[in-house]
Amino acid sequence: MRRIVAAGLVAICGMLGGDPARADWVPPFKGNDTGGIIAYSLAQQVDARQLAVNHCASYGKVVKFLAVDAQYGGYISFSCRWVPYGTNERPLRTLY
Incomplete structure (x- = not known):
């Protein structure tokens, strides 16, 4: 019985050890x-402003860009803010 349990434990450890841990992967x-954040490599291919505007407008908010890390592996960060006082209209979503 001990041999079967030991063989099963070895098999399970071998399967888990061969599977990569995707802990460092973040979507673009x-x-x-x-x-949110937009990968700088994605921002070079598409309009990052439009992505952020559409994302924030889906929550009824407007976008405010915070920082750009313009290097390989860098990100563009933005925040979604409530519509400023004095405006009567909600943010518009655009067709992209």
Whole structure:
């Protein structure tokens, strides 16, 4: 019985050891209702401003860009803010 348990444990450890841990992978566009990040490599291919505007408009907010790390592996960060006082209209979503 001990040999079967030991063989099963070795097999399970071998399967788990061969599977890569994707802990360092982040999608090129990630966000929620407070803001998000856009990979700089994606921003070179598409209009990053339009991605951020559409994302924030889906929550009824407007976009405010915070920082740009313009290098390989860098990100563009933005926040989603409530519509400023004095405006009567909601943010518009564009067709992209």
